[in-house]
């Protein structure tokens with residue numbers, strides 16, 4: 230048996246670039262190299278103790294069986310209360326669903342609604358998984374390029390020009406991975422005005438980084454800003470980023486009942502309910518407040534400053550301080566044409582990222598993985614001392630270029 234037995238749909242999909250870099254890091258580490266990983270999209274903070282305890286309690290109390298596919302009643306109530314309290318959006322129980330990570334919910338929503346020939350507008354730079362999920366659903370990713378000079382945000386006239394009769398979805402991700410861009414209320418209003426003109430278009434609001442904002446009160450989500458669009462919006466969120474719970478695999482979404490029901494059917498025939506233990510922990514996360522986030526934001530603000538100072542002091546690199554998420558998306562076009570100590574000429578962002586890994590032993594991700602060649606994503610949510618060391622390594626490696 231060999232790869233020729235694979236289904237044709239798999240040929241449309243690339244392996245996740247983040248997984249590729251993690252494999253390279255593991256291989257180098259296994260060979261004894263001390264690699265600092267600035268490629269991973271997760272916080273280094275521990276899951277808060279009260280949330281872990283709720284998971285432990287669930288195990289001890291025997292909450293270890295199948296639950297309702299879309300989540301327990303307690304979790305649905307906690308999700309509805311969160312949307313009401315923090316986003317001023319009212320959902321009924323049949324309008325919310327929990328799944329094994331936001332990733333699964335986004336995938337199920339696309340798989341349930343996208344057919345061959347349908348287009349999905351994906352503003353670039355984008356989270357690496359969107360185009361491949363669309364391709365797996367047999368749709369056509371319609372990549373729309375956003376500019377650094379526009380703060381990496383989709384402009385209304387660009388959105389209007391990209392919509393065709395075949396457009397099924399527009400994906401909005403704020404705060405954005407990889408740029409950290411956050412859409413203001415006014416910017417969302419301007420996009421909403423375009424979307425109101427096109428009743429066949431659904432909107433995926435991927436709010437997974439909601440809690441990671443450096444400007445208080447800056448976050449807004451489309452269903453709150455334009456309630457007339459609510460019936461066409463899937464608001465996706467989860468506990469991975471804001472509660473440092475990536476391994477618990479728990480995401481949730483709110484949207485029109487017909488869509489939630491379709492996602493639930495897909496889930497019922499694939500993964501079923503998310504882990505009962507993670508559901509119990511998420512109830513605690515959503516109900517018991519997140520006072521810890523202020524301290525996390527302070528720590529991240531310090532780390533962001535470290536990496537910003539490093540990047541902007543290097544000839545050929547530059548970046549603006551991003552208002553959200555925990556990435557710096559640095560312009561590295563100035564590195565193109567430089568020669569490494571071993572005589573190789575750097576041509577692309579991929580060459581530069583590979584050079585930083587092989588020579589500086591710092592893992593980052595090239596912007597082309599996010600649909601934006603000429604940039605580098607630096608994930609800075611790691612221990613301060615290691616981050617400082619990474620900055621020194623990047624600086625040394627860049628100084629060695631001619």
Ligand SMILES: Cc1ncc(COP(=O)(O)O)c(C=O)c1O
Pocket residue numbers: 270329330331332333356402405406435437466467468469475478479480
């Ligand atoms: C923009 C974006 N959306 C969704 C996800 C998936 O999150 P989860 O861990 O809940 O599946 C990620 C994870 O990196 C992400 O960056």
